[in-house]
Amino acid sequence: MKIEITAAAAEKINSRTEGQAGYLKLKYDTDGCxxxxxxxxxxxxxxxxxxTDIKIETNVIPVYIEKAKAVFFDEEMKxxxxxxxxxxxxxxxxQILNGRMSLIIK
Numbered sequence: 001m002k003i004e005i006t007a008a009a010a011e012k013i014n015s016r017t018e019g020q021a022g023y024l025k026l027k028y029d030t031d032g033c034x035x036x037x038x039x040x041x042x043x044x045x046x047x048x049x050x051x052t053d054i055k056i057e058t059n060v061i062p063v064y065i066e067k068a069k070a071v072f073f074d075e076e077m078k079x080x081x082x083x084x085x086x087x088x089x090x091x092x093x094x095q096i097l098n099g100r101m102s103l104i105i106k
Contacts (some may be wrong), residue, residue, distance in 0.1 A: 001075055005060040008081040009088060013045075013061070018104055022047045024061055026079075026090070028069035041072075041090045041098040043079070046106045073097070 003026070005013070025044040035088065053064040058079075065073065074092035081088050088101040 003058045004078045009079045010060045012081045025064045028072045035048050043103045079082045
């Protein structure tokens with residue numbers, strides 16, 4: 001799996017997490033979605049990792065994904081930031097996985 005973080009997204013991530021210890025996690029969030037196969041991609045900043053999280057190297061900082069949920073993500077993705085909508089975006093060459101993604105500090 002390959003994840004690129006754009007300069008705009010890296011700047012926003014750094015400004016929102018400055019001075020905090022933690023890990024950037026791409027979460028396939030299924031809470032309130034009905035079942036385990038219905039979910040939405042979310043960007044979390046967590047203080048601790050789960051033992052099932054796998055590390056994905058990026059061009060900026062590592063991103064962690066739950067191993068069992070990796071199947072819901074594309075092989076090649078980009079995390080971007082849109083100034084127009086003031087939110088993060090998760091894209092792949094095939095689709096937009098989440099066009100309005102927040103960074104949730106856990």
